[in-house]
Amino acid sequence: MHTTRIGCGAGFAGDRIEPAEDLLRRGALADLVLECLGERTVALAQRHKLSDPAHGYEKRLPARFNRLLPLAIANGVRVITNMGAANPLAAGRVTRELLDSLGLGGRVAVVTGDDVLADLDLNTVAWETGRPLRNHGEIVSANAYLGADALLPALDADVVITGRVADPSLFLAPLAHRLGWDLLDVPMAAAGTLVGHLLECAGQLTGGYFADPGWQDVPDLANLGFPYADVTSDGTAVLGKLPGTGGQLSKATVREQLLYEITDPAAYLTPDVTLDVRNVRVTGDMRVSGAQGAPRPDSLKVSVGYRAGSKVEAEISYVGPNAARRGALAAEVVSTRLAGVPLRAEVLGGETDCRLRVAAISHDQAVLDRVGDEVESLYTNGPAGGGGVRVHVTEVIGIVSTLVPRSAVRPAVTFLEAPDAAA
Known part of the structure; x- marks a missing residue:
């Protein structure tokens, strides 16, 4: 054999x-x-x-x-x-x-x-969303x-x-x-x-x-x-x-x-x-x-890519005594000032060394800029001891599936x- x-x-x-x-x-x-x-x-x-x-x-x-x-x-x-x-x-x-x-x-x-x-039929429904493909914005790949x-x-x-x-x-x-x-x-x-x-x-x-x-x-x-x-x-x-x-x-x-x-x-x-x-x-x-x-x-599965906007990731670090609580306060400040903007604010790390990460996806450049600016403003607008700000914006290609x-x-x-x- x-x-x-x-x-x-x-x-x-x-x-x-x-x-x-x-x-x-x-x-x-x-x-x-x-x-x-x-x-x-x-x-x-x-x-x-x-x-x-x-x-x-x-x-x-x-x-x-x-x-x-x-x-x-x-x-x-x-x-x-x-x-x-x-x-x-x-x-x-x-x-x-x-x-x-x-x-x-x-x-x-x-x-x-x-x-x-x-040859893609844009009226086909995407598995993940239950909506026709054409409703996802500009389709760039299939x-x-x-x-x-x-x-x-x-x-x-x-x-x-x-x-x-x-x-x-x-x-x-x-x-x-x-x-x-x-x-x-x-x-x-x-x-x-x-x-x-x-x-x-x-x-x-x-x-x-x-x-x-x-x-x-x-x-x-x-x-x-x-x-x-x-x-x-x-x-x-x-x-x-x-x-x-x-x-x-x-x-x-x-x-x-x-x-x-x-x-x-x-x-x-x-x-x-x-x-x-x-x-x-x-x-x-x-x-x-x-x-x-x-x-x-x-039928064959198809991965469909579409322009889903851009993602901004803005970060700032806090270290030393009470760092985690300062990071949590920073997240609260940003979330309050950006009320109405869909975003995610999370504090990563431990009690004495942590980093606030704020992320949002939008088609509006002004919204992306605002998220980055709010995190950077924490340098002098509190809480104490923030440093190492990083702001990064990338285009997002969303993926959905169909047959x-x-x-x-x-x-x-x-x-x-x-x-x-x-x-």
């Missing part, structure tokens, strides 16, 4: 690079997945693309790939990532240039088609969650870059490619989606998010190792992490990750399958099996060849 090994080298955009390097050096992987795109990261990427159409991909892509791709190419490991974010083609071009500058050759594939803004079927045509490449793809699909696609699965085979799609869901958050599976001192102690957290899975053609998977790495891989960490973000254990909706994890079993040797499911849904018919999404693959290969 054929077996393939797939690892996770990142669970979010700001993840460490060293565990991925270790997996590439010692892991004997066939594939490494870098899952770097969350709802928040999509919003930030869309904001960057709005200000500069050449950007909008994950900003750490060049630094991450500069360290990882030489190891991946040298060890014959295919890399799949959603670091394309809001601009996969730009990310692909940057990757192509990096590979060429390092003399690595290789083939880059870019998966597009998740951007459905041009990205559908592509499934594994969108990635399959790209998997003849050495590096595959996508935008918005469902997290488990990043793993299911290479598993199906290596093991010869039909993505419409529900048991296989369920098995691969389970593996992807368990691996997708990297260090969460190996004890990172699990750690709670004195309650759930995890050894050598500073050297946390990231996970991999040996997956056989029947869908059974054995989870592991490299010898000598920190962290913990146990039934408890697996069960915690199993329930992460799935909402309904009997019907976790993905683009590839409706996953049922109620009968999943984990044995002492970290063998995972028992995924079940129903056929994939006819589109699967037929309305048209994925495509673009191959970027090395100059010699193209010639």
Whole structure:
């Protein structure tokens, strides 16, 4: 029975690079997945693309790939990532240039088609608010969650870059490619989606998010190792992490990750399958099996970005005796003077060292300026001893969700060849 090994080298955009390097050096992987795109990261990427159409991909892509791709190419490991974010083609071009500058050759594939803004029905209701999309102000982005079927045509490449793809699909696609699965085979799609869901958050599976001192102690957290899975053609998977790495891989960490973000254990909706994890079993040797499911849904989830105004964050510190009470008084003063302005004022810290943070979101620049000015005025208008004022204003891209018919999404693959290969 054929077996393939797939690892996770990142669970979010700001993840460490060293565990991925270790997996590439010692892991004997066939594939490494870098899952770097969350709802928040999509919003930030869309904001960057709005200000500069050449950007909008994950900003750490060049630094991450500069360290990882030489190891991946040298060890014959295919890399799949959603670091394309809001601009996969730009990310692909940057990757192509990096590979060429390092003399690595290789083939880059870019998966597009998740951007459905041009065809979005603005009368569709947003899940979170129950209001039509058009009532949320200016819509700036709409990205559908592509499934594994969108990635399959790209998997003849050495590096595959996508935008918005469902997290488990990043793993299911290479598993199906290596093991010869039909993505419409529900048991296989369920098995691969389970593996992807368990691996997708990297260090969460190996004890990172699990750690709670004195309650759930995890050894050598500073050297946390990231996970991999040996997956056989029947869908059974054995989870592991490299010898000598920190962290913990146990039934408890697996069960915690199993329930992460799935909402309904009997019907976790993905683009590839409706996953049922109620009968999943984990044995002492970290063998995972028992995924079940129903056929994939006819609709795909879409994350819709809209201009939600700007956020002002204004802060001031208080230290020394009675600092917490002075901070609380400062919050009361600001709240009184800004009565009628929706804001949040909170005092963070302890009795002798604290910081007042006041935050508000508005489309009105005058309101944002007023919030900052009121906090800054506390320097001399009391209470005593305020210092270290910081005022920061950023545009907010709000995110809501809706559905589109699967037929309305048209994925495509673009191959970027090395100059010699193209010639």
